[in-house]
Amino acid sequence: MTSQRGIVSVTVMESLPLMVPKPLAIILLVVITMVVVLYFIRRGSHTRGNSIMLVGISDAGKTAILSTLVYGQTLSSHASLQTNTCILPLNKKGVTLVDIPGHPRIRAQFREHLPDAKVIVFVVDASSISRNGSIVAEYLHQILHAVVTILPSQNPPAILILAHKCDLLKSGTVPSTSSLGQLATNRVRNVLERELEKRRQSHTRSVAIDELGADGEDSSELGGLDCNGPPGESFKFVEWEGGVIEFIGTWVSIGEKVDLENEKSGNGSNDGLKDLMTWLETHI
Amino acid sequence: MLDHCSIVHKGGIVLWSRSFTPEASQLTSSSSSPVNSLIRDALIEGRVAEEKYEKGGYAVKWTFVNDLELIFVVAYQRILQLTYVDDLLGALKIVFVELFQPFLAAFVASLHAISSSAVVLSMTEATRWNFENALEGWDIAFDKLLKGLENKAAEDRKLRLRPAARPPPTPSPGSSDVDLLPTESQPGTVDEQQIARNVEALKNRLRGRGGTRAPGRGRTRKDPRNGRDSHPNSDSDVAIKHKQKGKVLRRWGDELPSESEMASLDFSYEKLSDQDHHPASNDLEALVDEASRGIRNKDGLYEVRDWEFTNDKAADDVIARALSGSYKESKPAQGSLGTLGSLFARFTGSKVLSEDDLKPVLEGMKQHLMKKNVAKDIAEKVCEGVGESLVGRKVGGFQTTYATVRLALSNSITHILTPKTSTDLLFSIRAKLMSPLTSAQQRMPYSITFVGVNGVGKSTNLSKVCFWLIQNGFRVLIAACDTFRSGAVEQLRVHVRNLSMLSVGGAGDSEGRVELYERGYGKDAAGIAKEAIAYGRDNGFDVVLIDTAGRMQDNEPLMRALAKLVSVNNPDKILFVGEALVGNEAVDQLTKFDRALRDFSGAGTAVAKGRGIDGMLVTKWDTVDDKVGAALSMTYVTGQPIVFVGTGQTYTDLRQLRVANVVEAILSD
Ligand SMILES: Nc1nc2c(ncn2[C@@H]2O[C@H](COP(=O)(O)OP(=O)(O)OP(=O)(O)O)[C@@H](O)[C@H]2O)c(=O)[nH]1
Ligand SMILES: [Mg+2]
16 A cells, blocks of 8 residues: 555656646746745844843833834823834944833743843833832843843843833922932832842742643743842842843933934933933943 | 723824813823723733723723724723714724825834834934824814714714604615714704815815716715715625624725825825935935935925825815715725736735635634634634734735734733733742731731632642642641531541641651641631631641632522632632633633622622632643643633643642643644
8 A cells, every 4th residue: 555655656746847837837936036035135134132122011111211212202102012123323323122011911022032132121110119019020030030041152131220200209309300310210229129139038948830841941940139249148239140230210201302412412401311322322 | 972082003102192081181191091901901911802891980992903003092981872983983093094104104114123124214313203293184184073973973863862853864774874974954053064064165175176076965965986875785784794893994904095195195105215215225324424314304394294285185085085984895906917916916925914814714713722622702702803903914924814813813822821910829928928017917827719610629739739838838727618518628638637748758847837727517618717817827827728619600609608708808819720621611610700709709898899810720731631722711711820730630730831831732733
């Protein structure tokens, strides 16, 4: 039986070129060349390893920042359903700016964009950090873990934590904007260090349950929170083993147009993102 | 009366919005706005196919324009019966897209910088993006549309109330849901006369331009291009086949713009592409080159003028036709290349997915899901949602419809299965145990209640969870609150004996690591649970696991009793235990458990609001091979994560779900 079938298929194979009419063969050839050409064009258009990735929980203000930087005006926004990828002119280049939605069900997309990221900007709503501390820390933990587990052959991205929405911090004495930023970054840093310390302690003591189909190697264990400080000390960003984490305070005002040119030269009225721009210019 | 209307991009940017009441406008600026809630609770969760969404007294309806990634959202008071909302959404969509197509396309391209970098680079200059100018004229167009439809609705209502007194002047009642033009010859309020005048003025203008409009203000006005009598029929056919949303969607997508519009739109297209070629295609330096910026700025000015021009001339035409429903379906013309061309198009992509393309593929996917034991309702809804988000989208490259649908389905299932809250149980237990207390407070143990129907393996899997908690150094108290089924308490006693023996062998100091709290049979379960928690608190237990009697979801007295247990004790977690074998039943079980808990546990207790299920434990996972559809059904119904899966008979046969793994199993052939 089997040998017979083999013979049949051989004869079919032999007669195949005869069955294909010439014009069709030519079309086939053209199509194949197009496939190849298009494939290379598509690949070529990717700019690798030079992008800025905005992450952070939903409602942190990522899309607001993106629209301010890219369109020069802060458009109002709602929860994002999908990733935005824009080109931002920076240092006389076009740099890709990626805004990953913060909703827990779709935020995992950050993993796809991580290999391209030169800079990770973790946006935190400074006005609600006391309330949301633990969920913000959970996301930040995932990010830090992902960064630590990047292959050593690749350069890890620089990490910036934005204490965003500084304008919403109201303290009694109406301090100047610069000290508002200071206030916001301090608050965000303190809350996150406390929450990350909780997570670190819990995870070092845990026996995790295996995941389905996981075989020891790639376990669900979340690490990435080790510090270089003296043993027994609690989590400190400055001592994080994975690299340098910086903090900047920012804000935008919805509906306002920003003249980015003036802002760069320092005489704009809305300078909520000025520090961010300066930081990005030195890190891209 | 509408409360709010917005036009938003899927990436989060609001292109246009308007609130009609002060409350609504206050609400929209907060993160709990109806639009935000819609996106978070319905769209991201894959509940795209549902008719409407309700939140905080508002009813929210929406529609997609997939190739431009736009969502049109309307919110209104739930108690109102606004009949024209579907029509309004449909008309908004048509007019908005037609008026601003080039701008919208450029905007969307700018948010996908990678896929079309050449176009985008020329766009990035901030000064070019003037959203107010670009969308100029929309406010007026919106007003006209809304007014037209509101008047029409009012008219219909009046006619319905007094059918004998004033018979409808237009003798085509069958087309009433399609023909949205205000009945012009109806004498009545000032508003109607106003509208009639507007329409007349519109027609005059159109006549002046096109010259083909039928003259006069005849009641049986005919559309110039197709007999008006004919298209309502075809449209209402569609309406019967499909709901309003889908119908309108189809209309605009396949619509052929009139010549005049084509001309005006093409004109701006050319402008746009002229500009696109201006900077030396990919040259990044050109982006900041001062000389070329000047030129482009000038172009920008020209473009603005073009836009005004376009709006002025075409807007009214488009609005009038949207209102009169004269957008008819027609297939896009075949390219002059004929068969070869279409073959080419098929290979090189840029095909627009139509409902007809999608239907067979989606049907196949639905069958496939059901074969994988996904409940029928859920399979239907998930596939419908996928379809909804794909209709009208262009598929590029060499993707087939099948591959596109499969990818979208895979994404959708992944989103549904991915937890939206943390599933790290150990962390939440530790957080509760470590939380600071005031001196008057006593440390309460973390309590988990296991609920479910009979015979799904509640006690067995409770023991597995217990084993794992002991391994993690917690002291665990098991509360035997199944006071119903004989043998239930004894079963737990055996487990506790086994577990305490195991823990002696295992993690070091095991003095009283696990204990059973039982009060025999026939007593009130809620009371026993309360005593158990108090006992646990006084004796330094970290966790109390509450075993409840299995019950059928339709047994209301028992469901009430369960709700009472929940409301009296307010456990930290309520885990629903269900079998992986369950098929269509899954929906009914979970819906009813969830609803009963919410409805009955809220009433007059310390718990402010009724609580539902917090998560699921899926048992007998090892018996279903790759038919793991129950996982999808369960997560879709509750919106809650699967915290554990049980994979066997021993204490270590407890696993955590890995989403990618389940998605793969569900999609595998
Ligand atoms: N007061 C104030 N509000 C801000 C600021 N930045 C953003 N917002 C508001 O915060 C809300 C959320 O901002 P988004 O940018 O949409 O949030 P997001 O981070 O993109 O959220 P997701 O897309 O859901 O992940 C919007 O209503 C913004 O108007 C700020 O600096 N100050
Ligand atoms: Mg966003």
